Amino acid sequence: MLSQDSTAQIDKELAKYPADQRRAAVMSALRIVQAEQGWLSKEAIADVANYLGIPEIAALEVATFYNMYELEPVGKYKLTVCTNISCLLRDSQEIVEHLESCLGVHCGETTADGKFTLREGECMGACGGAPLLHINNTDMHEFLTPEKIDALLAGLK
Amino acid sequence: MANEVCFRTLDLPNPASLETYRSIGGYETLKRIVTEKVPATEIINQVKISGLRGRGGAGFPTGLKWSFMPRYYDGEKYLVCNSDEGEPGTFKDRDIIRYNPHQVIEGMAIAAYTMGVRTGYNYIHGEIWAEYQIFERALEEARAAGFLGENLFGTNFSFNLFAHHGYGAYICGEETALIESIEGKKGQPRFKPPFPASYGVFGKPTNVNNTESYASIPYIMQHGGQAFQDLGVPNSGGTKIFSVSGHVEKPGNFEIGMGTPFPDLLALAGGVWKGRKLKAVIPGGSSTAVVPADMMMQCTMDYDSISKVGKSSLGAGSVIVMDESTDMVKALSRLSYFYYEESCGQCTPCREGTGWLWRVVRRIAEGKGRPEDLELLTDVSNNISGRTICALGDAAATPVISFIKHFRPEFEYYIEHGRSMLAA
Ligand SMILES: Cc1cc2nc3c(=O)[nH]c(=O)nc-3n(C[C@H](O)[C@H](O)[C@H](O)COP(=O)(O)O)c2cc1C
């Protein structure tokens, strides 16, 4: 079941498109539900599809195509480090290695306590601030150094 | 002079606010056009005179594109802004939205008036959530102030504009994939023709332009097309925002006249960092050919010079600077992974070819390259180019071909010795 808060937000998105094009809101609907539940379970995807009145497969297709949807549970904090060219040139590798050693996991893994998931990501369109990372798809942190990472991790409770 | 067009509000307090935008005459141009009923042909003519070419990478003349939209179409038409900036090295649209969102809105509203469109979408890159929110706020401000909505300025012109948030797919920068994505589908490019001007969003005529293209329009219509053209050079009118990243002291965006010598742009970005020497530059985003330092230093930053002198493309003006310590094989390996990861999988040459490219470049970078690998890479690249629905395939092939062309000895050394020649 979608929460009232989620459906209220989805309704706002639906208002952006013609009344007979409810499918157009599927990307934001999935984002909204993921923000609330942490990831997209099969049930959550089906709920979104039902709410929009589209086939489940249409919602599933979107959830699997776009990189920022999570189809498995992730840690409370998902850290995505951009390692594409401009970030690579400014030592994103050092940032990844520092995070891996602080958290004791490799990219793609989640810490045993379920707190952190570490990811490598593609260009975030913010290359001037390299190296950088994203927390839970929303908070961008730029001009990273190992010291800044330490402070950042200490602040994530 | 810098920051004259899209970054007009950059140095003012609260640059993104409606109040700030209005303090520099924002929305006055829209109001004049709509209330004085300036003919669409006159607007398109000014945009043509301005020499504005699409800032999303392909450089197609904006005025000409606008003239393709059916004028007397009975039914809904759409206007789309492409803020899906995901080409590695490109980060200008983010700053336009962050610091001057109202100029994008005004530019889109003028475009909508010109092409007789009532509804628009701005498709914003998934990774820039803060900017998406800034744009949503700007839309609310503009609606409340009567610059968006029904019967604007008491006329029969109506324009409603909405933000659509992407969620992590480079391919959605391609305009027909973006249109599919707005419709709530996987971002897989469509066959062209039909072009968006006849079959776009929800199957209706649609005009797609880049954020910077739209944001240039209020300036053009306020000062005249010629004034904009004069900021640049022939065939490359106006200013351009250059995103400079990589090995420079001060990475960032610089809005300067087209035709500015590359060494001047490099100096604006503080020069090559750590006092090192320049090795190479990718001048227009990761999909454009790499240019060795000596060639790049001869270039001016405009379409013709980058293409004739640099043998590359201006693209989106995304200047990736590499110093003498850069391992070109490793750099290419990362780029090739990107295209492999982002290929939408629709066309076989691209889906399979990008995988081949990445695996072969990676094995060279891991010291396991084979003597025939450079030949193989050239072969695979040639078999992707021109054989796909969209240009992602070419975008994947271009770095491979150009890196090997200009830095072949580095690749050969890796294959022969199993390690980088830079360490030697
Ligand atoms: C793989 C690929 C990615 C693209 N990414 C972008 C992008 O991020 N932003 C953009 O404006 N155009 C991008 N384009 C170009 C668009 O298809 C389209 O030409 C452009 O948005 C038109 O606007 P313009 O004429 O104002 O440049 C991309 C094209 C391809 C093939």
Ligand code: FES
């Ligand atoms: S390359 Fe990392 S944000 Fe663009």
